[in-house]
Amino acid sequence: MSKHIKLYIKNMVCSRCKMVVKSVFERMEINTISVELGEVELKNNIPENQKNELLKNLRAFGFDLIDDRKSKTIDKIKTLIIDLVQNKNNDLKTNLSEYLYQELNQDYNNLSNLFSEVENTTIEKYFINQKIEKVKELIVYDELSLSQIAYSLNYSSVSHLSNQFKKVTGFSPTYFKNLKSIKRKQIEDL
Numbered sequence: 755m756s757k758h759i760k761l762y763i764k765n766m767v768c769s770r771c772k773m774v775v776k777s778v779f780e781r782m783e784i785n786t787i788s789v790e791l792g793e794v795e796l797k798n799n800i801p802e803n804q805k806n807e808l809l810k811n812l813r814a815f816g817f818d819l820i821d822d823r824k825s826k827t828i829d830k831i832k833t834l835i836i837d838l839v840q841n842k843n844n845d846l847k848t849n850l851s852e853y854l855y856q857e858l859n860q861d862y863n864n865l866s867n868l869f870s871e872v873e874n875t876t877i878e879k880y881f882i883n884q885k886i887e888k889v890k891e892l893i894v895y896d897e898l899s900l901s902q903i904a905y906s907l908n909y910s911s912v913s914h915l916s917n918q919f920k921k922v923t924g925f926s927p928t929y930f931k932n933l934k935s936i937k938r939k940q941i942e943d944l
Contacts, residue, residue: 758787759796762820762828762872763812766792771817778811792872820872828872830858831865832880839884839907850881886922889915893931900927 766775768791776789782804787795800808809819820828834857835850851862854877858865869877885907892903901912909915919927 759799761794762825764818764820774815835881835884839888
């Protein structure tokens with residue numbers, strides 16, 4: 755199975771930007787799998803001459819391609835964070851910046867600046883969002899108590915988890931859990 759190619763695009767910050775970038779790819783007849791803020795996923799790599807043409811077309815609209823080395827670094831940061839949250843039960847013995855520094859052997863400030871520039875969010879916010887997605891998943895599975903979830907994801911307390919959950923989702927974990935059970939009941943009534 756071939757790995758899909760991701761191109762990272764600088765200055766892509768809104769849904770209108772996504773439409774413009776998508777149209778550039780369509781006009782050049784480059785097949786995309788997805789176009790998200792800051793990144794485009796392709797089925798296949800594109801030849802260098804086509805990449806240069808693409809760069810010219812993107813720059814005409816104020817966008818820019820981020821070089822492959824930087825793209826790979828961003829991919830590695832995301833992969834490490836997702837793996838940490840999903841598979842390692844957030845078994846973080848140091849802080850996130852130290853963990854990324856150790857894994858990537860690059861200065862955290864440089865990693866942080868690159869990530870923010872491309873993703874329009876900080877590494878910390880990305881990490882928090884991944885953790886909250888995991889919390890939602892665990893709430894829906896309904897196998898662990900909130901304190902067990904907090905412990906497994908390295909939160910200092912249930913209230914810390916609850917506050918962060920509410921800040922990201924707008925709901926308390928309990929309200930979110932009740933929403934899920936209400937939806938389940940409605941489906942069962944059909």
